[in-house]
Amino acid sequence: MKKINIIYWISNGLLMALMLSSAIPGVMGTADSQAFVVTHLHYPTYFGALLGAAKILGVIALIIPGYPTIKEWAYAGFAFDLMFALSSFIPVGDPFKGWAPFIVFFALFIISYTYYRKRITAKAAGIS
Numbered sequence: 001m002k003k004i005n006i007i008y009w010i011s012n013g014l015l016m017a018l019m020l021s022s023a024i025p026g027v028m029g030t031a032d033s034q035a036f037v038v039t040h041l042h043y044p045t046y047f048g049a050l051l052g053a054a055k056i057l058g059v060i061a062l063i064i065p066g067y068p069t070i071k072e073w074a075y076a077g078f079a080f081d082l083m084f085a086l087s088s089f090i091p092v093g094d095p096f097k098g099w100a101p102f103i104v105f106f107a108l109f110i111i112s113y114t115y116y117r118k119r120i121t122a123k124a125a126g127i128s
Helices: 002-028 031-040 047-063 068-089 101-124
Strands: none
Touching: 002 031, 002 047, 002 068, 002 101, 031 047, 047 068, 068 101
């Protein structure tokens, strides 16, 4: 169980840092993030703030103990975010090096979610 917890918390910490680092500029409405969302990706101006707020709520859901259903929803939201981000970069003509990091981010997400499920299973089996 110790190995599961270590891998879970490291991958989860990195995932939360990734989500927060992309959420904060959107919520704050920085000029760079607004220009990127509106000009480059062709989304409406409010989209960055809305998505950023959802990411912050998802991170909070992963941090607080308990509430397994809300954690599942947060993981689902992060999965959608990563998939839709990838599908937003490819059509605007970004080269592979521009969207390749999302493959790594998605792998990090899969590790975090897999070890979240392993922790739940181990706790249910009474392994500590």
